[in-house]
Amino acid sequence: MDLRARWPASRLLVAAVAILIIVSAGAITGIAVAMGSLSQARERLLDRVVPAQQAVQDLDSALINQETGLRGFAITAHQDFLSPYLDGQDAERRAEDETRALLAEIRPDLAGEVDAIGRSATDWRLQYAEGIIAQVHLSGAALPTLGDVTRGKELFDRVRAAVADLRGDLDAEARAARQSLDEVAAEVVWLSLGLGVLLVVIIAGVAVVLHRIVIAPLAVLAAQARKVASGDYAHAVDVAGPRETVMLAHDVDAMRQRIVSDLKELQRSNSELEQFAYVASHDLQEPLRKVASFCQLLERRYSGQLDERGEQYIQFAVDGAKRMQVLINDLLAFSRVGRITREQTIVDCDELVAQVEDSYSEVIERTGATIVRTDLPRVRGEASLLGGVFGNLVSNALKFHGEDPPVVRISAERTGELWTFTVQDNGIGIAPEYAERIFVIFQRLHHKDDYPGTGIGLAMCRKIVEYHGGTIWLEPGQGPGTTFKFTLPVVEEEETGDTDE
Missing domain, CATH: 3.30.565.10 (Histidine kinase-like ATPase, C-terminal domain)
Structure with a gap:
């Protein structure tokens, strides 16, 4: 297979990491969106619905304070009892304004119910409460009765009913907001678990893929290289895998072929060396033995007939031949080691x-x-x-x-x-x-x-x-x-x- 058609290990690694990054980014984006929804649901419940419920509660308390103050002023004619009635009207206006502002962001359709509460409260004050107060001022004394109690109760019950309707609608809205918050929270939990499982699966998959396309070929290459290193120079090194691994296998096989070639040359050289050793141990030593033998014969035969210098020359020749024999034998022994x-x-x-x-x-x-x-x-x-x-x-x-x-x-x-x-x-x-x-x-x-x-x-x-x-x-x-x-x-x-x- 053409090496250019194989992906290099670096590209495989980049592809695996890119897949991991893309999938992780997608999962993290999903979690981020879910967390945004969770934050919005939490904000709607805690910053809008619950404060609106509290504002309605304050509105209800302001109306009850007006009714209680009116009742105390009519019974005692003391001006101090009229203060809750007057202060309650201011508190009522503030509570209505706050409720309208909060409902405008979550339930604009409920603004009409706030207006209905205001109209009912106004009707109660104009048709009943203001008349009772005027009677006490004219008489200068407490009233034995509160006048047409049935009429006053009917008007105030309308006010309380309007408040109850608004409170019921806000309670329903609170339940819906809590349910939405729970659903989004559960979605975030499941997305987080899913992301964790997905990451584990992707990492395991990338590890398996990298093992099969990178580590496994390298292990096969190492095994084949060890086989060649152990002396099996006839074993061809051929490994599949990424481009770098295949190129490395080709280099190792080229080195194996070079070793085979050098080994053949070494065997040829050893063969020639063995031939030289044979010549040195037989053919070269034979002339030396003859030189030494004839020199010794000359020394014995012409002993006393030669002058001192001649005998010294013969001794030099004999000694040189013997030392040459020893040197050749030592060289042969040295060459044979190993x-x-x-x-x-x-x-x-x-x-x-x-x-x-x-x-x-x-x-x-x-x-x-x-x-x-x-x-x-x-x-x-x-x-x-x-x-x-x-x-x-x-x-x-x-x-x-x-x-x-x-x-x-x-x-x-x-x-x-x-x-x-x-x-x-x-x-x-x-x-x-x-x-x-x-x-x-x-x-x-x-x-x-x-x-x-x-x-x-x-x-x-x-x-x-x-x-x-x-x-x-x-x-x-x-x-x-x-x-x-x-x-x-x-x-x-x-x-x-x-x-x-």
Whole structure:
């Protein structure tokens, strides 16, 4: 599939986020509208209907105060009792004005009922209350009766009935406003719950989609990459998914193909190296053996017939041929480390060091050397190669000794998942500035006439230790002599136990 036809992961992410934002915005807008309706319903009930009910209540109280004041003035003729009647009229006008203003915003149709209350109150005062007051003023004394009580009661009952009608209408309006408020509140609650559920569903959906189109392809790519990394270079890497994932898969597969190509080239190079090793071990050494043999024959046959210089030349030739043979053998051994592998087994380092001591018993006896070792662990590796490491280090300690008899101390200490081996001697030592040079092949710090050797030993040690998963180095500042340290991986006790069985 053409990469340009695939959506990149960034676009998929933007699309998922855009969907989430759009849906969330729509739901939030709906909740905002519902909250606006809720606020309006609350305002209508609390700021309009309830105050209107209170204003009608005040109007009713003002009318009752007028009737009560009239009754007290007629019975006692005291002017003080006439004050509630007069004040009640002012309160009545204020209550009517407030009621009209509030009803104009919620129920303009009820304004006529307020007017009806005013007319009924006016009729009661003109047709009944004012006449009673005039009689008391003319007589100057209290009235034994309130005149035509039936007429007054009838007129005031009309007033109270008009007030009751208005109050009933406002009570109905209050119930309707409360019901509307409850409905809007319930709608807000359901919208909020719906938004929460919707967000959970959308987030879960986006997570599932992203997992399928991004995470899952990356997991498949990682699994295929691990398979190639484990050595299956023939496995082609091919992953579906967003553009970046497919491009990354193509890059990994291109790297795999490059590795396959380099591996083939390396195999060809190794094949040529093996052929060279065969030539070096057979064809090159045969002329050297002949040179050495004939030079030795010349030395024996013409011994005493040649002058001192001639015999010295023959010795140089024999010595050069022998050293060339040793150098070729060392080079072959160095090239075979890690290339010609054998099965790795559990190796007892104590036994390896004991074998080294036995191999160098003549040198140890001649130099008066002492080898001190602590209990050494078991490790996994090739016994012959690890024996070569101990052999080279012990051989160097015996070779580069000072005036005192050599003392070689070999110990091991566990540091985490590694064993750290220490080989320390009391010899001539190595300057710290040569700490890296000594591990380079053919690098010698002394002339071959002073100390024999090819300069391959420590380079061989490094290659063997690194082949076994460790490192080797020269430890500075450990007093007189030389201290080498190297590490090897720890072998679990269960594994060593199984091997022993």
